Amino acid sequence: MGSWWSKTVSDPAQYATPVSLNKTSDLRPTIDRCRRYDYVIVGGGCVLASRLTEDPMCTVLLLEAGESHEGNLLAQVPLGWGQILNTKANWNHHTIAQQHLNGQEIFFPRGRLLGGCSSINAYVYHRCAPEDFDAWEKAGARGWGYSEMEKYFLKSEHYLPHAEFPEVDRSQHGEAGPIWSSHGVVASCGKLGIPYTQDMNTREGTLGVARVVSAVDPKGNRSSAATGYLNPAVLSRPNLTVAVGAIVEKILTAGSSDKEGSDDKEGIEGGLRAAGVVLGSKTTADKYCVAADREILLCAGVVGTPQLLLLSGVGPREEIEKHGIPLVHELPAHMAAGALNFRAKTGAPTWDYLMRPLGGAVALAKWLYTGFGTPLAAQGAQLVFFLRSDDASTPPEAVKDMTTGSGAPDIEILVAPLFILNNGVMIPSNTGITFPSSTGTVTLRSAHPWDAPLIDPNYGADENDLAVVAKAARLAMRIARTEPLASQLDLPADSKDETTYFWPGDANPDTSRPNPQISDHDLKRWIKRNAATPWHSTSSARMGASPATSAVDHELKVHGIGRLRIVDASVFPMQVSGHPCAVVIAVAERAADLIKAAREPQIRHREGRKWAQSGTER
Numbered sequence: 001m002g003s004w005w006s007k008t009v010s011d012p013a014q015y016a017t018p019v020s021l022n023k024t025s026d027l028r029p030t031i032d033r034c035r036r037y038d039y040v041i042v043g044g045g046c047v048l049a050s051r052l053t054e055d056p057m058c059t060v061l062l063l064e065a066g067e068s069h070e071g072n073l074l075a076q077v078p079l080g081w082g083q084i085l086n087t088k089a090n091w092n093h094h095t096i097a098q099q100h101l102n103g104q105e106i107f108f109p110r111g112r113l114l115g116g117c118s119s120i121n122a123y124v125y126h127r128c129a130p131e132d133f134d135a136w137e138k139a140g141a142r143g144w145g146y147s148e149m150e151k152y153f154l155k156s157e158h159y160l161p162h163a164e165f166p167e168v169d170r171s172q173h174g175e176a177g178p179i180w181s182s183h184g185v186v187a188s189c190g191k192l193g194i195p196y197t198q199d200m201n202t203r204e205g206t207l208g209v210a211r212v213v214s215a216v217d218p219k220g221n222r223s224s225a226a227t228g229y230l231n232p233a234v235l236s237r238p239n240l241t242v243a244v245g246a247i248v249e250k251i252l253t254a255g256s257s258d259k260e261g262s263d264d265k266e267g268i269e270g271g272l273r274a275a276g277v278v279l280g281s282k283t284t285a286d287k288y289c290v291a292a293d294r295e296i297l298l299c300a301g302v303v304g305t306p307q308l309l310l311l312s313g314v315g316p317r318e319e320i321e322k323h324g325i326p327l328v329h330e331l332p333a334h335m336a337a338g339a340l341n342f343r344a345k346t347g348a349p350t351w352d353y354l355m356r357p358l359g360g361a362v363a364l365a366k367w368l369y370t371g372f373g374t375p376l377a378a379q380g381a382q383l384v385f386f387l388r389s390d391d392a393s394t395p396p397e398a399v400k401d402m403t404t405g406s407g408a409p410d411i412e413i414l415v416a417p418l419f420i421l422n423n424g425v426m427i428p429s430n431t432g433i434t435f436p437s438s439t440g441t442v443t444l445r446s447a448h449p450w451d452a453p454l455i456d457p458n459y460g461a462d463e464n465d466l467a468v469v470a471k472a473a474r475l476a477m478r479i480a481r482t483e484p485l486a487s488q489l490d491l492p493a494d495s496k497d498e499t500t501y502f503w504p505g506d507a508n509p510d511t512s513r514p515n516p517q518i519s520d521h522d523l524k525r526w527i528k529r530n531a532a533t534p535w536h537s538t539s540s541a542r543m544g545a546s547p548a549t550s551a552v553d554h555e556l557k558v559h560g561i562g563r564l565r566i567v568d569a570s571v572f573p574m575q576v577s578g579h580p581c582a583v584v585i586a587v588a589e590r591a592a593d594l595i596k597a598a599r600e601p602q603i604r605h606r607e608g609r610k611w612a613q614s615g616t617e618r
């Protein structure tokens with residue numbers, strides 16, 4: 001069994017069937033002997049596990065490579081996220097050397113525990129811009145426009161009203177969903193003609209400066225996909241098995257790719273379809289398999305999902321055959337990973353005392369005693385600016401508009417008294433491009449499923465991205481020199497010393513004076529040396545109408561393979577202009593409805609047969 005307090009299981013012998021190692025290359029004949037479930041969910045998938053097991057007749061197995069979130073204090077304390085990145089709850093990836101960013105190998109964490117990244121992230125709760133979803137729909141993701149997605153934002157959210165935010169329109173927020181959203185503690189606001197908004201999550205859009213909304217519950221705990229959807233009541237359902245420490249190595253298929261992919265149960269003799277998975281565990285050298293009577297639901301995230309598809313022979317022929325993997329089905333190379341995001345150093349009062357033993361212990365004691373409202377339950381990034389680079393308030397340099405519409409931001413500036421960069425450095429503000437044009441790839445390092453894949457976001461490949469980030473950095477520097485922030489910072493008139501930690505924060509961003517001033521060229525040079533990412537990668541197996549340009553259709557079914565859907569940030573047709581976690585959860589809520597709707601005709605068929613049989617018996 002898993003941990004003593006948990007309803008999860010960790011011994012594969014308890015939920016799967018052992019398979020002989022030398023047979024894992026071709027398990028098609030043995031799949032019928034594997035332990036069976038209606039749905040097998042790989043990775044994240046907490047929303048699906050919870051929603052699908054609402055039907056007691058439906059059996060679900062969730063396979064997570066990492067451990068349970070239960071009992072993990074750092075996953076529970078919201079501000080523990082900076083520390084949890086240094087534990088085994090993080091896959092701890094790095095990108096390959098980024099050729100447009102001085103060869104940097106950029107830290108690329110991903111959650112490795114129940115709830116995935118939602119259990120380790122910076123818990124900013126953001127719906128992004130409504131236009132983003134309308135652009136998805138235009139790109140072939142039929143049914144995923146904002147008016148449809150809003151239903152699922154409302155279904156998944158539990159908004160906690162706050163007396164300081166009386167203007168928030170409660171009708172635009174969910175009141176009973178599994179994920180809590182709440183406003184943080186007071187922060188100051190810049191005065192550069194940027195509109196202030198009480199609520200960054202409305203159908204009217206997200207532009208302006210706002211107090212960050214956090215996924216934190218009324219007791220001050222992190223609210224994640226795991227805490228919200230895999231609560232004790234859900235975990236005790238007899239039709240749900242949640243396995244931890246289960247590393248899925250391969251998707252098993254049946255049928256032939258000569259025929260159309262089939263997703264109906266009766267189509268067993270028909271086209272190519274997902275039939276089961278092979279899995280391993282760090283606790284045993286044995287391999288195991290499980291079979292799915294209905295569907296395999298792939299929720300392994302922007303890195304794990306394309307890696308598993310490639311390991312299973314699904315993807316670009318060249319990439320698969322290079323590693324000696326038999327090709328099962330060919331998809332074109334349309335995988336992309338990577339938001340391009342950089343930081344600006346401005347020098348500021350920080351919460352770094354929280355990182356010191358005494359300060360941390362006192363803060364932890366306060367959190368344990370009071371929870372909500374204490375520093376460890378507060379948002380690390382308190383204030384957020386969502387802006388467009390063509391706003392009058394931004395520096396004048398011209399850049400290409402890559403956004404989804406006039407209400408969608410391409411610049412985000414987070415003002416944080418503490419921020420974690422590349423594993424441990426603290427900075428006061430983080431500026432970034434929300435809508436990069438550079439895209440990259442996730443490919444295999446080897447055919448060994450436990451080897452980390454090669455992640456190449458190709459940051460900065462498009463010069464326009466660098467120009468937008470330079471603009472954002474200059475704006476962040478201006479905000480720092482504007483009251484009320486300016487008087488809290490120790491800013492020299494100007495500095496040209498690029499060797500200090502606080503450059504270009506110490507430089508004067510004002511381009512209207514002849515001298516001294518920082519040039520765009522200087523800013524871009526600094527960005528290339530210091531670029532980071534807030535880890536919002538999406539679209540590595542994107543949704544679209546055509547198999548030539550996408551991996552899944554508008555119902556998230558993998559093109560050409562029956563009974564296989566992908567439900568994670570990989571399927572976003574394009575980047576969203578903000579933080580993707582709330583969007584992933586809403587996508588999963590909608591996917592659950594699509595899966596249930598596909599199941600209904602079969603249930604009616606089964607019940608019809610039962611009724612006919614009992615009629616005959618009578």
Ligand SMILES: Cc1cc2nc3c(=O)[nH]c(=O)nc-3n(C[C@H](O)[C@H](O)[C@H](O)COP(=O)(O)OP(=O)(O)OC[C@H]3O[C@@H](n4cnc5c(N)ncnc54)[C@H](O)[C@@H]3O)c2cc1C
Binds near residue numbers: 042581
């Ligand atoms: C440090 C950090 C901070 C972030 N901050 C924010 C934020 O503040 N707000 C926000 O909106 N977004 C934030 N994000 C991004 C956001 O959390 C993710 O985009 C989102 O959660 C992705 O969800 P996902 O379901 O696509 O994949 P993931 O959350 O990555 O889930 C994938 C799961 O699959 C499991 N898995 C992978 N491969 C296998 C396998 N072979 N077998 C079994 N299991 C497997 C993984 O262990 C993981 O649990 C942050 C991300 C990071 C890393």
